[in-house]
Amino acid sequence: xxxxxxxxxxxxxxxxxxEGLKRLExxxxxxxxxxxxxxxxxxxxxxxxxxxxxxxxxxxxxVSGTLALGHVRWATHGVPCKExxxxxxxxxxxxxxxxxxxxENYSELKDELKKAGHRFSSETDSExxxxxxxxxxxxxxxxxxxxxxxxxxxxxxxxxCTVADGAETLYCARRNSPLVLGVGKGxxxxxxxxxxxxxxxxxxxxxxxxxxxxxxxNGYKVYDANGKEAVRKSITVEWSLDMAEKGGYPHFMxxxxxxxxxxxxxxxxxxxxxxxxxxxxxxxxxxxxxxxxYHAGTILKILLSRELGKRAEAFIASEYPFVANPGKKxxxxxxxxxxxxxxxxxxxxxxxxxxxxxxSLTNVVDSSITRISDEVVYLNAGPEISxxxxxxxxxxxxxxxxxxxxxxxxxxxxxxxxxxxxKAMAQESAIRAVAxxxxxxxxxFFIGRGLNYPVAxxxxxxxxxxxxxxxxxxxxxxxKHGPLSLIEKGVPVIAVAPKDESLPKLFGNxxxxxxxxxxxxxxxxxxxxxxxxxxxxxxxxxxxATLYPFPEIIILxxxxxxxxxxRGINPDRPRNLAxxxxxx
Ligand code: F6R
Numbered sequence: 076x077x078x079x080x081x082x083x084x085x086x087x088x089x090x091x092x093x094e095g096l097k098r099l100e101x102x103x104x105x106x107x108x109x110x111x112x113x114x115x116x117x118x119x120x121x122x123x124x125x126x127x128x129x130x131x132x133x134x135x136x137x138v139s140g141t142l143a144l145g146h147v148r149w150a151t152h153g154v155p156c157k158e159x160x161x162x163x164x165x166x167x168x169x170x171x172x173x174x175x176x177x178x179e180n181y182s183e184l185k186d187e188l189k190k191a192g193h194r195f196s197s198e199t200d201s202e203x204x205x206x207x208x209x210x211x212x213x214x215x216x217x218x219x220x221x222x223x224x225x226x227x228x229x230x231x232x233x234x235x236c237t238v239a240d241g242a243e244t245l246y247c248a249r250r251n252s253p254l255v256l257g258v259g260k261g262x263x264x265x266x267x268x269x270x271x272x273x274x275x276x277x278x279x280x281x282x283x284x285x286x287x288x289x290x291x292x293n294g295y296k297v298y299d300a301n302g303k304e305a306v307r308k309s310i311t312v313e314w315s316l317d318m319a320e321k322g323g324y325p326h327f328m329x330x331x332x333x334x335x336x337x338x339x340x341x342x343x344x345x346x347x348x349x350x351x352x353x354x355x356x357x358x359x360x361x362x363x364x365x366x367x368x369y370h371a372g373t374i375l376k377i378l379l380s381r382e383l384g385k386r387a388e389a390f391i392a393s394e395y396p397f398v399a400n401p402g403k404k405x406x407x408x409x410x411x412x413x414x415x416x417x418x419x420x421x422x423x424x425x426x427x428x429x430x431x432x433x434x435s436l437t438n439v440v441d442s443s444i445t446r447i448s449d450e451v452v453y454l455n456a457g458p459e460i461s462x463x464x465x466x467x468x469x470x471x472x473x474x475x476x477x478x479x480x481x482x483x484x485x486x487x488x489x490x491x492x493x494x495x496x497x498k499a500m501a502q503e504s505a506i507r508a509v510a511x512x513x514x515x516x517x518x519x520f521f522i523g524r525g526l527n528y529p530v531a532x533x534x535x536x537x538x539x540x541x542x543x544x545x546x547x548x549x550x551x552x553x554x555k556h557g558p559l560s561l562i563e564k565g566v567p568v569i570a571v572a573p574k575d576e577s578l579p580k581l582f583g584n585x586x587x588x589x590x591x592x593x594x595x596x597x598x599x600x601x602x603x604x605x606x607x608x609x610x611x612x613x614x615x616x617x618x619x620a621t622l623y624p625f626p627e628i629i630i631l632x633x634x635x636x637x638x639x640x641x642r643g644i645n646p647d648r649p650r651n652l653a654x655x656x657x658x659x
Pocket of ligand 1: 365366367368369410411412413414415416419462463464465536537540655656
């Protein structure tokens, strides 16, 4: 939800910020802006739209200067438009600020500031912060004024601010929204995530909750939530810039789908020793996650129940505080690619307040969730840029299968996963042909049973989010309890139908929809299903039937990708969405 980046050093700051904003665009693409501080003045340029066209029309690169900050927005307060675009400037036009998060007490603050004579130009919550700094600045020097303003904020924020006073200083703050410092030689960066700074440095300092940092070209200082100077651990990342770029593919999504055959090895190498001990020590396990991660969580629930005999339940994280009753004996497993999802973070906090232990599975090193969990397993999937999660779902599944498999011979089955993924990838031309058949339909149904049902849910989510077609998934047996009335001639039904114990029942469901005229697309390795379907995409046979979700999801991700492209949509940037959802 929104991306921010700041720079101070000796490079042309507008270039650093514009490049960084392109990498942050997956976090929001409603509007974009940049502010460059030069001596005692600020050059502010912003507009509605995506980075490339706005940077070009507003001539971002015409601005010289060595200190700047920028922002890409995912609208929460106020429509996407030029006025609501960040950064925001104060009444004296000498203080400028960009914000990611939600200021919950903005309306009280705005009323007070208006009474004090401040003029507002936007409908956003964020603009109050720059005026607050301005107000405090009347009484104290810039750092103290920034700290005093931040202390008045309620809600979540990652903030970048500078004062055009010739001091070339960038002020940063974070609470419940990510902000990482990048440390270079004679230059400093701050951004919502690491890939935005990867072209310049590999050394990073993730800020902690409540931290305030002051950056100049000579280095940085961090102050904790009590205003005391603090030391924060720096990390060196092994990612190359290449890993955060398209590498010759037309879209990040296609690159990331293809990446899976490499990254799944890394995910299967994750260290789950402590996590496995936590699972072994608990009988009741609550799994919390959102969206794609929730579908991975549903797979985990099935495996924990069926293979380990646990009492496991998967919860949509935003619902968890209203429907669950965790206690000291509950193990909570939180799954989040970004480790920043506000709904998941709140559910984790709720579980912790009840005394539960929390194990989290996440992809982002040092993300917020890692700081409040008792144990963390990293997915090792590398950066995922496309808004739709693909390789991280497979990584979550790989880690999940490792977690539930006993060490030693119990894990031998996992060795088949990479080749199942490769074989599914090899079906791309068949998948593209099916995409062409369904791309102009209105409603598409997915059916599956057992472990194939969460895969069907994920296939439907992927398709709807990037193709804007209406797609729903049902457990095969549920059709006759209502949804069957929606099936009529030509309606596509995608049946996830591997040769496993659930197939005889699913076969019956396929016949039910066929009898009502559905156009059945089967993902299958079964002859009889192939004969019954209108068209089928071959599934590679799996000796261990529990592994079918891996090839199935690759096929469904590719199907969604090709439908999206055929419909003329950019699959990397679906409308109304953003990666890393840091609002509840
Ligand atoms: C869909 C998608 C989302 C995320 C969800 C949770 O393709 O990416 O549904 O899965 O927003 O995000 P994380 O896993 O970062 O908590």
